[in-house]
Amino acid sequence: MRMEFRRLNPLRIAALTLMIGLVVGPSGAVTSKITRQASSKQFLEGKAEGVVISSRGTIQLGRAAKVLASEFDDVWSVSSIVASGGSIYIGTSPNGSIYKYRLGALTKIYPTEDQAVIDKDRPAVAKASDNGEVVEQDERFSNEHIFAMAVDVAGRLVVGISGDNCRLCRYETGAMETIFEPSDAKYIFAIETDSVGNLYIGTGPEGKIYVLDPSGKVAQLVYDSPDKNILSLVAGKDGFVYAGSDTRGLVYKINPRNKSATVLYDSEEPEISALLFAGGAPTDTGYLYAAATSAKVVQNEQKFAADQAVSGRPEPKEQEDRGSPSDSNGGLRLKIPNTKTDTDKKPAQRPTPVARGSKPGTASYIYKISKQGYVTELFSESAVFLCLAEQDGAILLGSGNSGQVFAIVPDAERSTILYEDERAAQI
Numbered sequence: 001m002r003m004e005f006r007r008l009n010p011l012r013i014a015a016l017t018l019m020i021g022l023v024v025g026p027s028g029a030v031t032s033k034i035t036r037q038a039s040s041k042q043f044l045e046g047k048a049e050g051v052v053i054s055s056r057g058t059i060q061l062g063r064a065a066k067v068l069a070s071e072f073d074d075v076w077s078v079s080s081i082v083a084s085g086g087s088i089y090i091g092t093s094p095n096g097s098i099y100k101y102r103l104g105a106l107t108k109i110y111p112t113e114d115q116a117v118i119d120k121d122r123p124a125v126a127k128a129s130d131n132g133e134v135v136e137q138d139e140r141f142s143n144e145h146i147f148a149m150a151v152d153v154a155g156r157l158v159v160g161i162s163g164d165n166c167r168l169c170r171y172e173t174g175a176m177e178t179i180f181e182p183s184d185a186k187y188i189f190a191i192e193t194d195s196v197g198n199l200y201i202g203t204g205p206e207g208k209i210y211v212l213d214p215s216g217k218v219a220q221l222v223y224d225s226p227d228k229n230i231l232s233l234v235a236g237k238d239g240f241v242y243a244g245s246d247t248r249g250l251v252y253k254i255n256p257r258n259k260s261a262t263v264l265y266d267s268e269e270p271e272i273s274a275l276l277f278a279g280g281a282p283t284d285t286g287y288l289y290a291a292a293t294s295a296k297v298v299q300n301e302q303k304f305a306a307d308q309a310v311s312g313r314p315e316p317k318e319q320e321d322r323g324s325p326s327d328s329n330g331g332l333r334l335k336i337p338n339t340k341t342d343t344d345k346k347p348a349q350r351p352t353p354v355a356r357g358s359k360p361g362t363a364s365y366i367y368k369i370s371k372q373g374y375v376t377e378l379f380s381e382s383a384v385f386l387c388l389a390e391q392d393g394a395i396l397l398g399s400g401n402s403g404q405v406f407a408i409v410p411d412a413e414r415s416t417i418l419y420e421d422e423r424a425a426q427i
Contacts, residue, residue, distance in 0.1 A: 048062075050062050052416050052417060052418065053416070054414050054415065054416040055414055055415045055416070056414055058414075060416075062418070063418055063419065065419055068088075068101060069090070069099070069101050069106040071106055072092065072097075072099065072106075073097070073108065074095055074097075074141070075092040075093070075095070075097060076092075076093055076094050077092065077093045077094075077426075078090055078091070078092055079091050079092060079093050079145055079146055079147050080146055080147060080148055080149045081149075082149040082150060082151060082157070084151045084155060084157060085155060086102060087100055087101065087102040088100070088101040088102070089101075089109075089149060089157055091145075091146025091147070091148075091149050091159065092146060093144075093145040093146070094141045094142070094143055094144065094145065095111075095141060095142050095144060096110075096111070096142060096144030096145060096146055096161050096162075096163065097110065097111065097146075098110040098146060098149075098159060098171075109171065109174075110159075110171065110176050111176075142163070143163050143164070144161055144162065144163035145161075145162045145163060145187075146159060146160065146161060146162070147160060147162050147187065147188060147189050148160040148188050148189055148190050148191045148201075148202075149191065150191040150192065150193055150199070151193070152170070152193055152197065152199060152214070152216075153193060153196075153197030153214050154197075154214075156170055156171065156172050157170070157171040157172075158170050158171075158191055158193075158199060159171060159176070160188025160189075160191055160201060161188070162186060162187040162188055162189075163186065164186065165181070166181070166182060166185045166186045166187060166188060166203070167180065167181040168180040168181070168182075168188060168191075168199075168201055168212070168216075170216060179212065179216035179217070180201075180210070180212055180216065180219045182201075182203055182208070182210060182219075184203075184206055184208070185203035185204065185205075185206065185208065186204065186205060187203060187204040187205065187229065188201050188202070188203055189202050189203070189204060189229055189230060189231050189232070190202035190230060190231060190232050190233040190243075191233070192233040192234055192235050192241065193235070194235035194241070195235070195237065196214070197213075197214030198211050198212065198213060198214060198256075199211065199212040199213075199214075199216065200212075200222070200233050200235065200241055200256075201233075202229070202230030202231065202232065202233045202243060203229075203230060204228060204229030204230065204246070205228055205229060206224070206228075207224070207225040207226065207227035207228055207229055207230050207245060207246070207247075208221060208223070208224050208225065208230065209221075209222045209223045209224075209225070209230055209233070209241070209243055209254065210222060211256055221259075222241070222254060222256050222259055223243070223252070223254050223259060223261045225243075225245055225250075225252065225261070226248075227245035227246055227247045227248055227250065228245075228246050228247040229245070229246040229247070230243050230244070230245060230246075231244050231245065231246050231271060231272060231273050231274075232244035232272055232273060232274050232275040232291075233275065234275040234276060234277055234288070236277060236285045236288075237277075237280075237284070237285045238285055238371075239255075239256075239257075240253050240254060240255060240256075241254045241256055242254070242264065242275055242288060243261075243275075244271075244272025244273065244274070244275050244290060244291075245271075245272060246270065246271045246272075247270060247271075248266070248270065249266070249267035249268065249269045249270045249271055249272055249292055250263050250265070250266055250267070250272065251263070251264045251265040251266075251267070251272055251275070251288075251290050251369070252264065264288075264369065264373065265290065265367065265369060265373075265375050267290070267292040267365075267367070268292070269292035269293055269294050269364065269365065270294050271292070271293050271294055271295070272290050272291065272292055273291045273292075273293050273384075273385055273386055273387070274290070274291040274385065274386065274387050274388040275288065275289070275290055275291075275388070276288070276289045276388040276389065276390060276395070277289075278390040278395060279390075279393075279410065285371060287368050287369060287370060287371075287410070288368075288369040288371075289366060289367070289368055289369070289378070289388060289395055290366070290367045290369060291364070291365075291366055291385040291386075291387075291388055291397070292364060292365045292366075292367060292385070293364035293365075293384050293385040293386075294364065294384070295384060297363070297364055297382065297383060297384050297400075297401070363380045363381065363382055364380065364381060364382075364383060364384060364385045364399075365377055365378075365379070365380045365385075366378045366379040366380070366385070366388075366395070366397065366408065368410060378395075378408060378410060378413075379395075379397070379406070379408050379415055381399065381406070382401070383399040383400055383401040383402070383404065384399060384400030384401060384426070385397060385398075385399055385400075386398045386399060386400060386426060386427060387427065393409065393411075394407045394408060394409050395407070395408040395409075395410060396408075396418070398426075398427030399426075399427060400425060400426040400427075401425065402420055402421075402425070403420060403421030403422075403423075403424040403425050403426060403427055404417050404419065404420045404421075404427065405417070405418045405419040405420075405427055406418065
């Protein structure tokens with residue numbers, strides 16, 4: 001359920017008593033000011049400041065947020081973040097730059113001056129875009145992306161650099177060393193370390209999973225899937241590795257010992273963008289949470305909103321007109337992975353399930369999978385789901401569309417919007 005004022009149940013908030021604030025009296029004593037709302041209309045006219053409203057209509061104090069770093073050089077997006085030893089490492093696009101944030105200071109650690117292959121003084125050249133228009137292509141951009149990072153068993157930063165020359169690198173003593181370069185991959189979307197220090201990587205565009213020993217010197221192919229990309233990986237305490245695919249939306253359970261794989265769950269959505277184990281005891285794996293989504297959620301949401309802006313009832317459209325709108329954007333263009341053109345052939349898929357109260361084709365889902373393989377729908381929203389984390393018993397979800405962070409409490413079946421970015425579109 002989307003946590004917005006307009007969707008709250010009027011019957012539940014008709015007699016809501018809201019604590020507005022604390023007032024300090026002339027004597028310095030703290031007193032309370034209480035405002036009683038007699039109707040849902042009065043409540044809906046208000047504006048939430050410093051509080052969040054959950055899916056059950058409860059009001060609680062919101063979290064404070066502050067900007068830690070913003071001085072990035074030639075960065076279009078932050079694609080990955082990992083913390084280690086009191087430092088925060090930030091992977092970016094489109095130049096494959098990595099920054100280190102520590103003690104309030106932001107430092108670019110890769111590429112260094114002698115590693116940089118981009119000549120910033122090189123003049124721009126004219127090139128044709130996909131729609132035939134002539135645009136200026138800025139040669140400063142190297143079209144490299146840091147989609148995945150991790151920390152190995154020795155606490156060293158491991159980085160997946162995606163682009164024309166895909167490679168897995170390890171950062172140690174101020175230098176970046178290439179430890180593995182798959183010849184059949186352009187993108188590394190996921191990196192995972194298991195309990196004994198083995199490194200697993202998920203690649204694209206051929207959907208393969210490799211494993212490297214803790215030293216990073218020996219690499220083996222664990223599974224070659226028929227999917228386009230492996231978008232997410234997580235290692236369980238049971239010795240298995242779980243992977244999420246792109247194109248068919250499958251959750252794989254992989255046995256790295258005999259290099260076999262079974263399908264744990266077949267989602268109706270085309271992409272499993274994130275996997276997370278949470279809620280288990282120290283010796284138990286817990287539940288597996290999977291984010292099933294589609295990049296078309298944004299397009300369908302915008303299209304639906306445009307249809308509703310027209311007065312009267314929208315006319316039904318033919319089946320062949322329901323595709324995504326053509327891309328006619330000019331300007332600079334990057335070779336971003338996991339994007340499809342009109343000529344791409346897609347496998348037949350079953351109709352997308354729709355949650356109660358949602359519009360057809362506009363919902364993404366969080367699924368909760370038990371160790372016995374039972375699957376339940378935990379949460380759904382009209383947004384693209386991008387990443388998962390756990391904190392204090394809650395599942396944190398980063399989404400697209402409006403740059404929102406959701407907090408989902410599985411036991412209480414309650415969800416809240418913790419944060420919404422005013423400038424960015426994706427978390």
